[in-house]
Amino acid sequence: MDVTTKEAELSDLKETFGFLEDWEERYAYIIDLGKQLPPMAEALKTEATKVRGCTSQVWMVGHERLDDAGRAHLEIVADSDAHIVRGLIAILLMLYSGRTKEEIREIDAEGFLSELGLDRHLSPSRRNGLFSMVERIRALAA
Secondary structure, X not given: OOXXXXXXXXXXXXHHHHHOOOHHHHXXXXXXXXXXXXXXXXXXXXXXXXXXXXXXXXXXXXXXXXXXXXXXXXXXXXXXXXHHHHHHHHHHHHHHOOEEHHHHHHOOHHHHHHHHOHHHHOOHHHHHHHHHHHHHHHHHHO
């Protein structure tokens, strides 16, 4: 997915959040996003791929894919045992997956998630888990 397509996808996400009337509807939308995540192979769900700092179980792996110009893009696969967390993963994958390491380092995840209101409407433990996932993505890109 190219950067223009990714930016359009993120813009659509923000727009959808803006249309939804209340947080009950937004949570339902987040859960629906999680249902659309591609499945993660059970063999990848190991202690080594588990994200620390999450109350729910979260697994995350990344692998590089070279584009036609020879630039490496990080493709991320992740899963969780919690529905809302799967949705949060889907949002993070929209934000990060398929980007170069340089692009990943420049992303202001906190600012983007704040624009969606997630910084104010997640419990402290979910918020900590969300930022643990962001840190894991940054580590995968390091």
